[in-house]
Amino acid sequence: MQKSYACDSCNFFEYSLLQNKSYFGVFYRHRGFNDYKSYSSISSAAQSVLTYPQQLSTTLLPGNYPIIMHEPEGNNLYVQKSKEDFETYQTIEVRGNFTLKNKWNFTAVLPYEFNKVYYEEYLDLPRPSRDTTLFVQGWGDLTLAADYIWMIYNQKSRHTIRPGFAVNLPTGQALIKSDNESANYFDPIIQPGKNAFAFIPRVNYQWFLTNQGINTGLSYQFSTEGAQNYQGGNSFNVYAIYFHQFQATDKVLLAPNAGLYYEASQKDLWNDVKQNLTGGRVAFAQIGLDFNISQTTLNLVFQKPISQQLNGNQILHSGRLSVGIIRNFKL
Template identity: 80%
Template sequence: MLSTYEKIFLLSLVCFWFLGTQKSFACDSCNFFEYSLLENRSYVGIFYRYRGFDDYKSYTSISPASQSVLTYPQQLSKQVLWGNYPVIMHEPEGNNLYVKKSKQDFETYQTLEVRGNFTIKNKWNLTAVLPYEFNKVYYEEFLDLPNPSRDTTLFVQGWGDLTLAGDYIWLIYNQKSRHTIRPGFAVNLPTGQALIQSDNENLDYYDPIIQPGKNAFAFIPRLNYQWFLNNHGVNAGGSYQWSTIGAQDYQTGNSFNAYAIYFHQFQVTEKILLAPNVGLYFESSQKDIWESLEQNLTGGDVTFAQLGMDLNITKTTVSMSYQYPISQNLHGNQILNSSRLSVGITRNFKL
């Protein structure tokens, strides 16, 4: 017979599973996921995150005959015009511009984050995340007719959106194990740089996908769970994100994330604790919407295998994780996910 605690926990998991099975598919950007220390404690830290993309599901060769049919439009379509301002497209396909997709194309998204995590009376957890983004897109051949160009690089950097989050810490102890259940809620605030322009003579805006900020609110209910027994443990959780319309009338598709990680702690010395981990991470998102039109080259789902390590020396923790996609199903001929890397260092303290 299930206890009241167990019934509430199972009901919460069912609710998140239901959200995740609705129409949602993977996207380029993931929801905010909190870094979990080996124990509940406050910390400040700096993190570096890298996300890479390369390769396509298919390639299209362009012959001279087919090139002659492609003519630059006298007026840009609505999809590449925001108000009276032209926009440099991150994914030009289908928008009167054309990219000859090749093996050399790639995208990289690098982030430096300052994080503050504050645990109050071991019952409440408050987190703030401030990112700075370095986003780069490279095309070997970019057909902006009648002036096609090669080796085209789009590079944008700036402050991303501030994230604030709060969780309730629910501890359940028994003689054999410890359970920690953490329902919570996060909000992305429209504080980042979302209207960065290129340095060309027209001062075109970069498109919203590669802007550091979104100039939109995002609301993220989430649930995290940890089970711990005799130096073994499991971390699992999920979140769902709703976004409002942001800069350039662009709205990021609603998304769902989930993860499950097994870890084992090794007490190396009295002051050194080592905790390798392995698991799976899944993210899924709907198509983005730009000026009431679904963007066909956005959305899909992807599953990553994850390998990581936490090293704790007294009050300092170094965290590293590497993710590699093992399954992905993206809408259209999008560039595919490659590897991801996260490295962080935190300093723990008590309030």
């Protein structure tokens, strides 16, 4: 009988079977953002001085107007923040996982991204425009990962410790241009790829007792400088999930789970300058369900933010959803 568990991480989207098996899977992931901590307006006189974006992260406009722009800073993109603004990041992800002799686990992840950003008022100087939508799609960066599997058995339970290491390769599309006359590149933060390496040491611990257990893990990601001289800030993730399995029929297994997920990231760098509208901390409550029939599993995960302290007046997390179809096999 195949038993499974899943969790979501911005560093590395993790899916692992409770029994060590190889598998092939297709995932859909959705991340949404809307609302801000505060709203302000900018007068036309203040808009006229928005000419040197690299200065905006640390100064106020004349008349004590607050700085209002989208991250990353310094790309001539200014936004008067509104309740109508939103961002969505959707991913179709193909994943292959191979387990060798119950001791080693190797994973490859290839994403295709659909990123959409909407602003009610977009200050494209000198002529502001309204109802502006930016849409970017393309291949994301390939991820390769390897884990060592260390299992400890006793009469009542099983402990599994999986230290590992993942690498994001600069294979995705990171220099997609907009369709306007100037044909500027889209923001690095909404490009499908980063044109940078990312290195992710991580460890997972799982305790399994009869038909229930706890799955915990943590990871740390640090990246090199990528396209447009932009470098993502280092980030840390940790999660703890409780799961319980129910045998519905001889072939159908249900495994609901619930827990907490936390991530913290440092400020991004643009031309080696910290970007004040990036980075911060957010905690999510998570619920999920695995629906398993023989060798096939449907995986569902939803995360809702319960606390977020972001740097500056960034757009806020609204929720995350993941749906996956996994076919596992034993070699």
